[in-house]
């Protein structure tokens with residue numbers, strides 16, 4: 272099921288201003304985190320922060336409220352005799368790592384080799400965002416996007432390459448900047464056929 276406003280979960284209550292009501296226990300947890308970080312959650316500037324953070328996490332994790340495969344249910348048969356690969360290149364996305372809940376910021380290239388049906392091109396980005404807006408590791412995100420397209424579009428092949436930077440490696444821990452992690456998942460003709468693989472990788476810029 273896909274909800275009209277992506278960051279509003281099915282069961283969320285909405286206040287008079289159209290904002291998601293953040294449950295007290297969630298706000299309490301954020302107050303505890305503020306205290307643990309060394310600040311005072313009762314000071315003026317932080318009073319509304321627990322509710323804001325709660326709503327922000329509803330948005331960051333909006334993917335849990337949707338089934339990304341639903342974006343692939345509407346397909347088109349008539350494509351003017353075009354039977355070559357379709358590539359959506361360098362789609363920006365944001366996710367959060369499941370280890371530190373730190374931002375993962377990157378771009379994804381998604382390609383498929385249609386059989387007789389194609390999908391509206393924006394839907395590939397919607398599938399990506401549906402899986403990205405969850406707590407993730409980059410490897411699983413890459414595989415989930417590719418497998419979803421493979422299972423629901425039934426193309427001859429799917430290729431997904433993701434390049435991203437991990438906030439848990441820049442803002443903390445090892446603190447290395449400008450390092451990109453690259454992951455790829457190739458299925459069908461892009462895995463089996465060397466010339467298809469070469470073509471898609473070169474169109475993606477790899």
Ligand SMILES: Nc1nc2c(ncn2[C@@H]2O[C@H](COP(=O)(O)OP(=O)(O)OP(=O)(O)O)[C@@H](O)[C@H]2O)c(=O)[nH]1
Nearest residue numbers: 368369370371407408409410437439440443444445
């Ligand atoms: N493979 C993979 N690792 C990730 C991803 N996001 C974060 N990590 C890594 O997950 C690991 C968690 O390692 P731990 O040793 O449990 O955590 P930590 O002590 O905070 O590790 P450091 O980041 O090295 O300080 C770290 O090496 C992160 O860099 C991801 O998408 N894929």
Ligand SMILES: [Zn+2]
Nearest residue numbers: 368370371439
């Ligand atoms: Zn992390």
